[in-house]
Amino acid sequence: MTKQNVLVSDSPSALNMTITVAVSNSSIFTTATQKPPAAPGGYISISRKKLLKNLEINNGGPRANGWIDSMRASSPTHIKSTPSLADEQSSWILRHPSALDMFEQIIDASKGKQIVMFLDYDGTLSPIVEDPDQAFMSDAMRKTVKKLARCFPTAIVSGRCRDKVYSFVRLAELYYAGSHGMDIKGPAKGSKYKKGNQSVLFQPASEFLPMIDEVYAQLIEKTKSIPGAIVENNKFCVSVHYRCVEEKKWNELAQQVRSVLKEYPKLRLSSGRKVLEIRPTIKWDKGKALEFLLESLGFTNCTDVFPVYIGDDRTDEDAFKILRERGQGFGILVSKFPKETSASYSLQEPSEVMNFLQKMVEWKRQSLRGQAMV
Numbered sequence: 001m002t003k004q005n006v007l008v009s010d011s012p013s014a015l016n017m018t019i020t021v022a023v024s025n026s027s028i029f030t031t032a033t034q035k036p037p038a039a040p041g042g043y044i045s046i047s048r049k050k051l052l053k054n055l056e057i058n059n060g061g062p063r064a065n066g067w068i069d070s071m072r073a074s075s076p077t078h079i080k081s082t083p084s085l086a087d088e089q090s091s092w093i094l095r096h097p098s099a100l101d102m103f104e105q106i107i108d109a110s111k112g113k114q115i116v117m118f119l120d121y122d123g124t125l126s127p128i129v130e131d132p133d134q135a136f137m138s139d140a141m142r143k144t145v146k147k148l149a150r151c152f153p154t155a156i157v158s159g160r161c162r163d164k165v166y167s168f169v170r171l172a173e174l175y176y177a178g179s180h181g182m183d184i185k186g187p188a189k190g191s192k193y194k195k196g197n198q199s200v201l202f203q204p205a206s207e208f209l210p211m212i213d214e215v216y217a218q219l220i221e222k223t224k225s226i227p228g229a230i231v232e233n234n235k236f237c238v239s240v241h242y243r244c245v246e247e248k249k250w251n252e253l254a255q256q257v258r259s260v261l262k263e264y265p266k267l268r269l270s271s272g273r274k275v276l277e278i279r280p281t282i283k284w285d286k287g288k289a290l291e292f293l294l295e296s297l298g299f300t301n302c303t304d305v306f307p308v309y310i311g312d313d314r315t316d317e318d319a320f321k322i323l324r325e326r327g328q329g330f331g332i333l334v335s336k337f338p339k340e341t342s343a344s345y346s347l348q349e350p351s352e353v354m355n356f357l358q359k360m361v362e363w364k365r366q367s368l369r370g371q372a373m374v
Helices: 048-054 062-075 082-093 103-111 139-151 162-169 207-224 247-261 287-298 314-326 349-372
Strands: 004-007 018-022 043-047 114-119 153-156 177-179 183-184 231-234 238-241 267-272 274-280 303-310 332-336 345-347
Touching: 048 103, 103 303, 103 349, 114 287, 114 349, 139 153, 139 349, 153 287, 162 177, 162 183, 177 287, 183 287, 207 231, 207 238, 207 247, 207 267, 207 274, 247 267, 247 274, 267 314, 287 303, 287 314, 314 332, 332 349, 345 349
Parallel strands: 114 153, 114 303, 153 177, 303 332, 332 345
Antiparallel strands: 004 018, 018 043, 177 183, 231 238, 238 274, 267 274
């Protein structure tokens, strides 16, 4: 097996951070027909995005050391502002302007079309917190989402277990897609956009439930000696949170997770915001969930639909990419820092998300009043 050393550079930029990889006849990051130019000393630089993609553990995957660097890359350190970082922030904002500043342009693009809202939960409707069980949304946000659902079909798309995210949101008139879209259910009541009398219920990974339960139990046992590690059973996936784990313990945590996953080749490991996600290897993600929900709402192959997806996590990129491929609607990334993204617009934090949703509601109400006066 070819040796590989992966080192995170000390660049102050979260967006342009590169990973330096010492390679020796390796085809992991390059192909025989196309190789990037080598940097001095026999090193090459690859983007954080490409590193994370190649470090996803599937059927054995990389060594634990490589995964540690993936964990660091997924959890950039917040640093003090510098002139170069400020310039980069300005450049990034030009490419992904604030959805609040561009609200009129977004509305203009949606005219004559049915807007459908898709919302991530953690980091979008609620703040990121140390204890995932304490990620409560504010009453003001809940009221805003409730009003939003009266104006547009609205879905929550989360990596959380569907029942858990519902316990946080507590709005029966929404669509819920939990476990990164692998557990979908339509409104229980109160939605004028619900099709027919049957609630949508779709679980493409049902056969993996016993396996997920086994892995969850093993990870609970394996990680109990690591202070701060939290293992969460999200029904069709397992999340290992390391937000409260000291960085010197990350290597041990990664090794423990790998020791369990090596016995389950039908599961894969990826990283989010200080969380390791164990999921089935099926081709299903938040982007697929978005398409399924649009189809359930009767918008298959429609040109008069305008999906808006708001999320903060790497897993939301699958939905952003789908919107770009469809050429319909927009993705909005929630982030205070520059990130590689397929989203068109940005918002900095949940409070800005709430402001944006409130503007959507007010625009819809004014639009309806205008129609009534005609």
